Amino acid sequence: MAFNRYEFSKQEQKRYNTTVLPTIEKTFEDRYIFSREGDRLDLLAHEFYGDSRNWIILAIANNLGKGTLVVPPGIQLRIPPDNLITDLRERYQQIQEER
Numbered sequence: 001m002a003f004n005r006y007e008f009s010k011q012e013q014k015r016y017n018t019t020v021l022p023t024i025e026k027t028f029e030d031r032y033i034f035s036r037e038g039d040r041l042d043l044l045a046h047e048f049y050g051d052s053r054n055w056i057i058l059a060i061a062n063n064l065g066k067g068t069l070v071v072p073p074g075i076q077l078r079i080p081p082d083n084l085i086t087d088l089r090e091r092y093q094q095i096q097e098e099r
Helices: 041-049 052-062 083-098
Strands: 031-034 076-079
Touching (some): 041 076, 052 083
């Protein structure tokens, strides 16, 4: 006989949704730079997009940001265009409305 472990508890069972990160395709509008000592994803996002919260765009595009925002010096980074951010935001809102 299986028991629900929350049966005698007043604590509610929580459910979490899985976050699926978008893929960022390469385009002809992408810029490329070489990272320098002291570069971080949030600082680069502020420099190129005007908002440090968009660091995730750079992290996904360059397969970085797993545990740290620091970018190793001397690697080539792809900077997707600004219009990608609005496209991703619209897709995210559309997904939220469908739920």
